[in-house]
Amino acid sequence: MRNALIPLITAVLLFITGVFILNMQLWYSTRAERLEGAIYAVNNINNILDEASHATHLAIDIAGKGCDPEGQFQLGTEAALQPHLRTILIVKGREVWCSSLPGNRGLLARIPKMSAASLFLAPAEDAANEQPFLVYQTRFAASRVLVTISDQHIREALNAPLEGVIYRLRVGNNVIGLSGDIAALNASTPPSGQVNSKAYPFSIIYNQPPLFSVFRLVSLGPGILIFILFISCAAAYALVKYLNKNATPAETLRRAITNGEIVPFYQPVVNGREGTLRGVEVLARWKHPQSGYIPPVSFIPLAEKSDLIIPLTQSLMRQVVANMNAIAHMLQEGFHIGINFSASHITSPDFVAECLKFKESFNHPALNLVIEVTEREPLNVDEDLVHRLNVLHENGFVIALDDFGTGYSGLSYLHDLHIDYIKIDQSFVARVNAEQDSTRILDCVLDLARKLSLSIVAEGVETKEQLDYLNQNNITFLQGYYFYKPVNFQELIKILLSKPKVKVAVDDATREKEDVHDIVN
Ligand code: C2E
Ligand code: CA
Ligand code: CA
Numbered sequence: 273m274r275n276a277l278i279p280l281i282t283a284v285l286l287f288i289t290g291v292f293i294l295n296m297q298l299w300y301s302t303r304a305e306r307l308e309g310a311i312y313a314v315n316n317i318n319n320i321l322d323e324a325s326h327a328t329h330l331a332i333d334i335a336g337k338g339c340d341p342e343g344q345f346q347l348g349t350e351a352a353l354q355p356h357l358r359t360i361l362i363v364k365g366r367e368v369w370c371s372s373l374p375g376n377r378g379l380l381a382r383i384p385k386m387s388a389a390s391l392f393l394a395p396a397e398d399a400a401n402e403q404p405f406l407v408y409q410t411r412f413a414a415s416r417v418l419v420t421i422s423d424q425h426i427r428e429a430l431n432a433p434l435e436g437v438i439y440r441l442r443v444g445n446n447v448i449g450l451s452g453d454i455a456a457l458n459a460s461t462p463p464s465g466q467v468n469s470k471a472y473p474f475s476i477i478y479n480q481p482p483l484f485s486v487f488r489l490v491s492l493g494p495g496i497l498i499f500i501l502f503i504s505c506a507a508a509y510a511l512v513k514y515l516n517k518n519a520t521p522a523e524t525l526r527r528a529i530t531n532g533e534i535v536p537f538y539q540p541v542v543n544g545r546e547g548t549l550r551g552v553e554v555l556a557r558w559k560h561p562q563s564g565y566i567p568p569v570s571f572i573p574l575a576e577k578s579d580l581i582i583p584l585t586q587s588l589m590r591q592v593v594a595n596m597n598a599i600a601h602m603l604q605e606g607f608h609i610g611i612n613f614s615a616s617h618i619t620s621p622d623f624v625a626e627c628l629k630f631k632e633s634f635n636h637p638a639l640n641l642v643i644e645v646t647e648r649e650p651l652n653v654d655e656d657l658v659h660r661l662n663v664l665h666e667n668g669f670v671i672a673l674d675d676f677g678t679g680y681s682g683l684s685y686l687h688d689l690h691i692d693y694i695k696i697d698q699s700f701v702a703r704v705n706a707e708q709d710s711t712r713i714l715d716c717v718l719d720l721a722r723k724l725s726l727s728i729v730a731e732g733v734e735t736k737e738q739l740d741y742l743n744q745n746n747i748t749f750l751q752g753y754y755f756y757k758p759v760n761f762q763e764l765i766k767i768l769l770s771k772p773k774v775k776v777a778v779d780d781a782t783r784e785k786e787d788v789h790d791i792v793n
Contacts, residue, residue: 276527278515283508290500294493295484302436302481302488309432310467310476313439316429321391321472323354324408324419331370331417332410335362339370347372356425358405361418369415380420391473393446393454394420404454406443423452430476442466442475522578525558525571529584533559534571536588536595537758540767541608541729541751544742549768550749551608551640554592555758556584572614576649581614586626593633595761600636602768610642610672615651618643624660628667644695646674658688665690672729677717686724693749694721698732701752704741711741718745 327350334343339362347360351372361378362370368378379400380386386394390409396402399420406421427450430439440449445457457463463477481488489497516524528534538552558566575581589611596609617623631641643664645651661671673686676694700714721728730742733752742750756767 276512276530279508279511282511283504286507287500287504290504291489291497294496294500295489298488298492299481299483302492305434306437306465306478306481307467309434309437310439310465310478312432313430313441313476314467314469317426317441317474317476318469318471320356320421320425320429321408323356324421327351327354327357327360327419328408328410328417331360331362331419332412334370335412335415335417339376344370344372344376348374356421358420358422359418361420362415363418364415380418386418387444389444389473391443393441393443393448395454404448404452406441406448423448427452436481437478439476439478442477443473447477521574522580525574525578525580526583528558528560529580529587532587532591533561534584534587535559535760536591537760538764539751539758540756540764541610541749542755544739544748544750548604549607551610551642552764553610553642553644553751553758554588554612556588556612557758557760576614576616579616582617582620585611585613585617589626589630593630595764596639597633597635599765599768600634602765603636603639605638606640607636608640608642608670610644612644612646612674614646615649618645618660619652619657624663627664627669631668640670641668642670642672642692644672644674648675648678653689662690665692673726676721686726691726693727693729695729695731695751696721696747698752701730701732701738701742702734704738705735706737714741718747 327347330350331347334346337343347362347370351357351360357372359379360372361368361380363378363383366383368376368380368383370376371378373379380398382398386392386398386407388409388411392407392409394405394407396404399405404423406423406426408419408421410417426441426448430441430450432439438449440447440463442457442463446454447457448454457477464480465478466475468475519527535557536554537557539555540552541550542548543550556568556572558568558571560566572581572584575584592609592611596603613623627641627643634641643661645661651657665671670692671690673691673694675697677700678697696714696717700717704710704714718728727749728747729749729751730747731751733739733742733750733754735754738752739750739754759767
């Protein structure tokens with residue numbers, strides 16, 4: 273778990289840090305860009321107002337001389353030659369006294385009500401063409417000079433080719449933007465960015481970029497984002513490699529369980545009399561990515577020592593349920609499914625509940641679930657253990673005593689425990705060969721089992737001699753390479769589909785030989 277979590281956390285942290293740095297960098301550069309755009313707009317409007325200031329000086333000169341045709345011509349020429357000016361007016365009292373327009377017209381409505389400020393925005397209704405405009409106003413003696421600038425030039429001056437930013441001209445508490453409408457500044461939401469002109473009483477206001485923006489990251493830094501992702505994954509990969517190099521065997525096994533590398537194999541148990549499959553025993557295999565299938569002797573003892581046997585068995589149980597539910601229609605009533613349980617699992621507090629849940633998970637209503645308890649490791653048979661196994665027995669589980677004859681724990685508990693059958697250890701069966709004496713030990717073991725009235729399954733049947741001997745001794749249920757080796761789920765399906773009859777002959781002449789099915793050879 274630790275080996276997967278640390279690289280994952282590292283990768284996520286690296287990615288977040290990278291994205292954070294990139295985001296801040298883009299934020300700073302976008303802010304700087306927007307400020308530059310605002311300064312550019314300020315300069316544009318300063319230049320326009322420089323024209324107005326120049327025209328004002330000329331108007332004051334003319335006012336001193338009198339508004340004769342020559343003076344009026346000069347005002348008209350100034351307004352025509354300065355690219356951004358619309359009209360130049362000299363107002364005395366409430367009337368236009370001299371103007372750049374023919375006939376000293378003003379083309380302005382409401383002159384008396386106009387602001388007294390030196391620079392102000394006038395709304396559309398103040399102009400004859402009903403367009404808003406900017407007014408540069410200078411007072412001298414009892415007169416004043418008004419220079420008007422059309423909103424179109426203001427809009428052009430504000431138009432910077434930057435995405436996501438809106439520049440507006442602020443004069444006093446009024447603003448005009450690209451749409452050309454004049455509005456009062458909203459006091460409750462002051463502008464996030466503002467640059468004041470040093471030469472004239474106006475500012476450019478604009479919106480600052482948001483501190484974090486996914487859109488900005490994706491549109492301005494897609495390449496760097498991919499690079500950060502790549503670096504994070506590469507770091508996680510390197511860390512996985514490093515941690516795995518130093519992982520303990522238990523950690524490696526824990527990860528294998530989590531990754532689903534411990535898989536069930538199935539070894540068929542054969543009914544020697546009827547020639548049919550009685551069921552299967554589930555045997556764990558480690559499907560190692562590099563080393564292939566690893567047998568359980570290499571990892572079950574480690575799992576038992578390092579408290580991993582319970583999660584390992586639970587993982588197998590889940591896979592067995594999934595496998596068997598997928599082929600439920602192919603399984604006969606009473607089909608046996610044997611699972612090997614270690615003593616530490618059986619004595620764990622949740623064992624009974626787990627087994628009951630396991631049973632409920634099968635779609636097939638009439639399977640025989642076999643709990644194989646090994647005699648190989650000492651089993652502390654106390655009241656609690658007897659009670660647990662008996663409760664499971666009452667709930668329809670079959671209890672089998674595995675590796676019978678090898679145990680150290682004595683046989684006294686057989687009286688208390690409800691054992692459905694025993695499995696004769698393969699080491700006893702393996703001794704049987706053509707020689708007369710070879711069956712002596714197995715004779716004793718079988719004798720003992722019979723005296724205890726126990727049903728018997730023989731394991732490790734490899735040869736014809738062993739099969740004959742077991743048949744002569746009426747041992748019906750058999751398991752061994754002579755019939756089937758443990759196989760994976762796909763192979764098990766093939767076996768079930770072939771509906772085999774197996775080699776069960778005592779007397780070859782009376783049994784079918786043609787239907788023999790042996791996937792071992
Ligand atoms: P077992 O429960 O006695 O399982 C039978 C073992 O005998 C299996 O070995 C099987 O492959 C092998 N076998 C079957 N027929 C023959 C045969 O004709 N000749 C020979 N030489 N061997 C045969 P496997 O699969 O290597 O399992 C070894 C042991 O590991 C099992 O012995 C069982 O005690 C343990 N084991 C396997 N899977 C699990 C598991 O899921 N949980 C626990 N707790 N133990 C397991
Ligand atoms: Ca077993
Ligand atoms: Ca066994």
